[in-house]
Amino acid sequence: MSPTAHTQPPGSHGSEAVAPIPVDIPVALGDAFAWYTPGQLPRGVLLCGTFGFEQGCAYRSWRELAALIAGAGCPTLRFDYPGQGDARDPDGPEIPAALDAIRAGIAFLRERAGVDEIAVVGLRLGATLAALSQEGDPGPGIDRLVMLSPFATGKAYRREMAMQSRLLDVMPDRTPMPQEPDALMVGSFVLGPQTLADLGRLDLMAPARAPARRILLLGPKVDSLAERYRALGSAVETGPFPDLTQLVSDPLFSRTPVETFAVVRDFVVAGADGASAAGTRAAAGAVAPAPGRLTDAAWSEEVSRFSPGLVGILCRPAAAWSGDTVLVVNSGRNPRAGHGRQTTRLARRLAAAGIASFRFDLRGIGDSPDRPDGSLPLYAADSVAEVTAAIDHLAALGHTPGVVLGNCSGAYQAFQALAQDARLRAALLVNLYCFDLKPGTDVETMVRDTFRHSQGYLARARQGRFWRRILSGEIGLTRIAAALLRDGRARLDRWTTRMPWRTLQRASVAGRVARIRRRGARICMVYSADDLGIPTVRAHFGASDDRIGRRLGYPVTILPGTDHNLSRQADQDRIFALLERVVRDARPAAGEPAPARPSRSPRGLALRLSRSG
Incomplete structure (x- = not known):
């Protein structure tokens, strides 16, 4: 065969x-x-x-x-x-x-x-x-x-994973990420000493x-x-x-x-x-089983479906609930458990602190249905309606979220949702690449183009291996020129973004952030050192850290010595501490009325709330 x-x-x-x-x-x-x-x-x-x-x-x-x-x-x-x-x-x-x-x-x-x-x-x-x-x-x-x-054999698996790790788990300068003793990290998943030993048998x-x-x-x-x-x-x-x-x-x-x-x-x-x-x-x-629920000493989780066919998991504290709920948006096409299972671990850690959370899959990701046109969900303008649907679903369960969390493309969706839905009181945006995407942008090309940053070419130009790849035809000069042109346009766009004719527009990023702040909401932004999104923040809000902090509500946090996915436990601990602070700060004052749902879903996408056990 x-x-x-x-x-x-x-x-x-x-x-x-x-x-x-x-x-x-x-x-x-x-x-x-x-x-x-x-x-x-x-x-x-x-x-x-x-x-x-x-x-x-x-x-x-x-x-x-x-x-x-x-x-x-x-x-x-x-x-x-x-x-x-x-x-x-x-x-x-x-x-x-x-x-x-x-x-x-x-x-x-x-x-x-x-x-x-x-x-x-x-x-x-x-x-x-x-x-x-x-x-x-x-x-x-x-x-x-x-x-x-x-x-x-398990030894063959260990050897292949060790090779993959050198490609997947790297620092911003492309050097291998430091490994824990007697352990192996592969794509942010850690194989511990006991697992490695058991694999060997x-x-x-x-x-x-x-x-x-x-x-x-x-x-x-x-x-x-x-x-x-x-x-x-x-x-x-x-x-x-x-x-x-x-x-x-x-x-x-x-x-x-x-x-x-x-x-x-x-x-x-x-x-x-x-x-x-x-x-x-x-x-x-045969009798179909009742829907499964997972519980532990600190948390209880239940799967739910909601319109339009989306799937999510509500993680509740097993002990007293603080009344706070965090909504987590997918990063890239990672299922709701997150890259390296970070979102699942974060949800259960929040539950131990008395905070509920909801992790769900946008269309085209995980267990949710395909997008109607089969396109990638990354930076999709209409996906913000699915975030709104998740907020509606949680509101019907008595868990209206106050804080939305997203990393990379998830941070993009989280910002759009915060700007459009007054029920959200804060956002924690990790490694946000851009606040907006121009209509017609080829997202797949943008994401695939690992050389989109001109400094990447300038640094590689000093490496003999880079020139050998050009001479062998592996990297074409047309590709380099196109990437440099895109980067130049992006730099020009960032340079003009604070010009008067743009900042006075209601749709400008600065204008939307100002409206977010006027309603009392805040934005906490976190970046890995040298992340490509950092110049975007300075382009919109200036070079002064104090001024950026005042305009967003929090100073921008830069995490040195970490990768884009925040793979190390120490960096995940920093995110958890920041999230706890944002959740506390976002709690409404006593007697403050709850904000109303937006009058219609963004982009005119009609959503009907449904619930299943």
């Missing part, structure tokens, strides 16, 4: 469209957090994603694969491992907890979904763990197993029992593993996994391998309609 795959832009699925997303149900599997979709066939399918940064890149495509399989009639379950995504942190080591979660998922499908056959699909490290989860299990085992580019060639009766292996260098499984009695098919890197290496521009996923669906569904009569009766009588 030699399946092929191609990739498509978000919202575009080539000749074979991904099935409409069925309604799935949030459930708890011990410490894991899962989404379950019922089905009428007696074969359940468990999707075991990979870990950390790679799963963050693949999250939305993984959801599409679940929908594709569920659309064929199989009950389907996908989940976050303990310590990842929206799951709880495990009480013990991470790798054994992940194996337990896989076994719990299989048990859920057998017992709660009423199936008598199990198919498992694993991606990268998830494929390795799925195969090893059956070691020593006397149960009926897995009927079909799909392994997408598995790691033959994983070996797919060691078990004396095949993990499944039928196995599909897709990816490079799988021939030896395929022969091993055949020797153990499995029927094994193999094939390539084209464009794997497009799926797991870039959270902003990840692409769904539609044709390969169609092959996966066909393999796991094949023959399911001919399963035993007992299984058919069990599936027909």
Whole structure:
């Protein structure tokens, strides 16, 4: 078997469209957090994603694969491992907890979904763990197993992650980020000493029992593993996994391998309609579980859906609630858990301090629906209406947020929402690149162009490697000229932004900030040192730090020695301390009336509030 795959832009699925997303149900599997979709066939399918940064890149495509399989009639379950995504942190080591979660998922499908056959699909490290989860299990085992580019050993995974870390986790000057002793940071996810040690003991060639009766292996260098499984009695098919890197290496521009996923669906569904009569009766009588809620000593979380089809999680304090709620907007295309799972950890830390929070997915991100035109949600003008919808939803629950938090593109949406909705009393904007985006801007080109800052070229011009890349044709002179021209236009725009004919306009940034301040709201801005957004602030508000502080309500905070994603724990601690202060300052005075909702949604997008448990 030699399946092929191609990739498509978000919202575009080539000749074979991904099935409409069925309604799935949030459930708890011990410490894991899962989404379950019922089905009428007696074969359940468990999707075991990979870990950390790679799963963050693949999250939305993984959801599409679940929908594709569920659309064929199989009950389907996908989940976050303990310590990842929206799951709880495990009480013990991470790798054994992940194996337990896989076994719990299989048990859920057998017992709660009423199936008598199990198919498992694993991606990268998830494929390795799925195969090893059956070691020593006397149960009926897995009927079909799909392994997408598995790691033959945990040591191979560690080596590849170490290489990725040198590319992903870098300081502003492109030097590697300092690592914690005996740990490895990969895309802001930290593999601790125990996890690294446990990974070192994983070996797919060691078990004396095949993990499944039928196995599909897709990816490079799988021939030896395929022969091993055949020797153990499995029927094994193999094939390539084209464009794997497009799926797991870039959270902003990840692409769904539609044709390969169609092959996966066909393999796991094949023959399911001919399963035993007992299984058919069990599936027909299965009862869908009640929506899952996760709780801990300090917090309680519940998933909710609201118009237009958006998904979010309200995190409440387990003890006394201060009355404060923070709204968190996605950064880039990171799902609501945030880059490196920072948002989930922040939410639970806020709950321990008595502060509620709501993290949600804009359209085109995480578990929310696609944008109607399939475009990227980054800096989308109409996404502010979705932030307004989240505020409406929280208001209906008695949790009207006072503070909105966003990083990078999320900071852009947070500023727009603060300017348009008087119910927000403050914003914490981290690494805001721009306050406005001109209509017609090619956002994808803007984000992809890593050389958009002319200083980047000037610094690289002193490096021999830069000139070798030009001479080899890897970097074209046209690309350099275009980037310098864009940067020059941006500099001219910043230089003229405080000219009288612009500052007197009601739509100017300075004018909007002045109106925000007149209603008593404030803006707290935080930047990594040398971030590209810093000149924008000075362009709009001047070079005087004191003057900027007076105009925004807080002085701008610059964090030296950190990266754009604030990956280090010390920098996340600084953000938490600043957020706590902003929340305290934003509390309304006693007897102050609550501000009204805007008379209509921004950009005329009609939103109807709905709620589901």
